Amino acid sequence: MYGLVNKAIRDMVCSRFGEETWNKIQHKAEVEVDTFISMESYPDDVTHRLVKAASLVLGLPASAIMQAFGEFWVQYTSEEGYGELMAMSGDTLPEFLQNLDDLHTRVGISFPKLQPPSFDCEEIEGQKLHLHYHSHREGLAPMVVGLVKGLGTHLNTDVEVTQIQSKSEGADHDEFTIQYKPN
Amino acid sequence: MQPQFTLPPHLLAKSFPFHFVFNGDRTIIQSGEVLQRLIPDIIGSQFTKCFQINRPIIQTANFAAISKQSHSIFILKSLHSEMTLKGQMIPVDDCEAIFFLGSPVVTEISQLNHIGIKLKDFAIHDSAADFLFLLQAKSRLMDELAEREVKLKDILRGKEEIATLAEARARDIEQALENLQRTQAQLIQAEKMSGLGQMVAGIAHEINNPVNFINGNLTHIDQYVQSLITLLKLYQQYFPQASPEITDCMEEIDLEFLLIDLPRIVASMQTGTSRIRDIVLSLRNFSRLDEAEQKDVDLHEGIDSTLLILNHKLKQGIEVVRKYGDLPKILCYPSQLNQVFMNILSNAVDALFETDVKSKQIVIQTCVAGSKQVCISIQDNGNGIPPEIKERIFNPFFTTKPSSKGTGLGLSICHQIIEKHQGTIDVISELGKGTEFTIKIPIS
Numbered sequence: 001m002y003g004l005v006n007k008a009i010r011d012m013v014c015s016r017f018g019e020e021t022w023n024k025i026q027h028k029a030e031v032e033v034d035t036f037i038s039m040e041s042y043p044d045d046v047t048h049r050l051v052k053a054a055s056l057v058l059g060l061p062a063s064a065i066m067q068a069f070g071e072f073w074v075q076y077t078s079e080e081g082y083g084e085l086m087a088m089s090g091d092t093l094p095e096f097l098q099n100l101d102d103l104h105t106r107v108g109i110s111f112p113k114l115q116p117p118s119f120d121c122e123e124i125e126g127q128k129l130h131l132h133y134h135s136h137r138e139g140l141a142p143m144v145v146g147l148v149k150g151l152g153t154h155l156n157t158d159v160e161v162t163q164i165q166s167k168s169e170g171a172d173h174d175e176f177t178i179q180y181k182p183n
Numbered sequence: 184m185q186p187q188f189t190l191p192p193h194l195l196a197k198s199f200p201f202h203f204v205f206n207g208d209r210t211i212i213q214s215g216e217v218l219q220r221l222i223p224d225i226i227g228s229q230f231t232k233c234f235q236i237n238r239p240i241i242q243t244a245n246f247a248a249i250s251k252q253s254h255s256i257f258i259l260k261s262l263h264s265e266m267t268l269k270g271q272m273i274p275v276d277d278c279e280a281i282f283f284l285g286s287p288v289v290t291e292i293s294q295l296n297h298i299g300i301k302l303k304d305f306a307i308h309d310s311a312a313d314f315l316f317l318l319q320a321k322s323r324l325m326d327e328l329a330e331r332e333v334k335l336k337d338i339l340r341g342k343e344e345i346a347t348l349a350e351a352r353a354r355d356i357e358q359a360l361e362n363l364q365r366t367q368a369q370l371i372q373a374e375k376m377s378g379l380g381q382m383v384a385g386i387a388h389e390i391n392n393p394v395n396f397i398n399g400n401l402t403h404i405d406q407y408v409q410s411l412i413t414l415l416k417l418y419q420q421y422f423p424q425a426s427p428e429i430t431d432c433m434e435e436i437d438l439e440f441l442l443i444d445l446p447r448i449v450a451s452m453q454t455g456t457s458r459i460r461d462i463v464l465s466l467r468n469f470s471r472l473d474e475a476e477q478k479d480v481d482l483h484e485g486i487d488s489t490l491l492i493l494n495h496k497l498k499q500g501i502e503v504v505r506k507y508g509d510l511p512k513i514l515c516y517p518s519q520l521n522q523v524f525m526n527i528l529s530n531a532v533d534a535l536f537e538t539d540v541k542s543k544q545i546v547i548q549t550c551v552a553g554s555k556q557v558c559i560s561i562q563d564n565g566n567g568i569p570p571e572i573k574e575r576i577f578n579p580f581f582t583t584k585p586s587s588k589g590t591g592l593g594l595s596i597c598h599q600i601i602e603k604h605q606g607t608i609d610v611i612s613e614l615g616k617g618t619e620f621t622i623k624i625p626i627s
Contacts, residue, residue: 035331039324081323084292085316088302102307109313110320
């Protein structure tokens, strides 16, 4: 994972729980990196350890932390210099979700070691979408739920996300139903 | 294999949103969608009314001259907006037209607004958007690195401060330890001096009584001897013819010599006892046990008492030259100052024992320096102190003497005692010439 992800985890914890809590998490995770560099690649294990330690320190399930992080990620990246890229990806939720792969492709130019997920979004009927999520990583589905909610906030759209198929339960990939309503 | 396919015009216009085509008289006859939006009258306009060629440098930018530059990068400045286009001119011989394929030069996303375009206006295949994101990512990275540098500098500053603090603490601790050692040394020495003082005072007291009655009786003995001699002489006067036994006895005891020598013996004994009394007085004066408090004293008395105690050593070929000035009485701790004189004089004596100089001498000079202090200088003509150890002589436990002879506390305690009196003690020494200690003590 690129440092940007770990930096975002740090910022989320610090903004909500304070720096002292972050220091505890970092200590528990045995991560000795003092400052993550956005464009530097770190082992996935660092991110996993941080999430696990955050779960222990904050007394929350890892899935709840991942979902909260997904929501935070949208806001964080839009403020951390990727707002234009996001604006380019679409003004509506379906358009944005359909362009997610393009967005990741463009990000891959700046982040050559990026191993992005892949999203396939199909419109089922009025204001209902199916989002197919493919990733070589495990356990990030809750983050996708948060991401979609975060995008809803970002695009001023009410969303309801339900996971209807899970890779962790043996399915080929994760799948979500999204009910949305622009405000 | 030659290409057989080409894009239909509407797809070309979509795929190259910033392209335009002009004919032989440089009239623009076609353009991309976005360019048409930015320059609404572009179709039918003269190329030179819309754009200025910044690169390459072409003197007369006619159709033929532009055609010749098909391998050059063209930089076109829009005459209608802030936009600059970069691309290439592709002459098409069949239809006497030149295609310009290119896109805006943008180095910051914020420039898009000035030009009036959005990222979406770029064709998907155009890497301009990626280039912009890359530049932006680089710029963010530079900001991050700058932030990190500031942080690191802060941390370094913090560490430097901690190091400085730690150094200061270490110095404090070292100083405290030194003070502790010094105090301990002083306590030991004070205890020793106190014990020694008590012993000296005790001995002086014990010796004083018998000496006093010997001395008192000697006065009577002197009178009795004188009386007996007077009586004997009267007998000799009135009974010159003594019996043979008396005459024999007079010869046997050498009465004539006895009568001369006996008063001398008594006088000599009186000298001895008075000397003992002086020594006892000096010992009491030196120890000054009865004077723990500050007191106005004559420093010369202290120096003299000390010299008297050291007399047995001084007698071994050391001349003491006293050059006493007129000193006022000084408020001080007399026994402590005596200790200072004793230490310095003892060292001077030891130094003189080690030298081969013929006339070994200690010169003691006193004077009033200015109006506020008295000055006592004790100078010997011994071997002097080597410069490399001169700085350390006042350090506690520093000694050049064997451990059986020196503790290394003498001069360090002198230093402290003089400091306690708000005075100064300095040393001047020259190898082969001798050493001079100068003590200055405030008068009040």
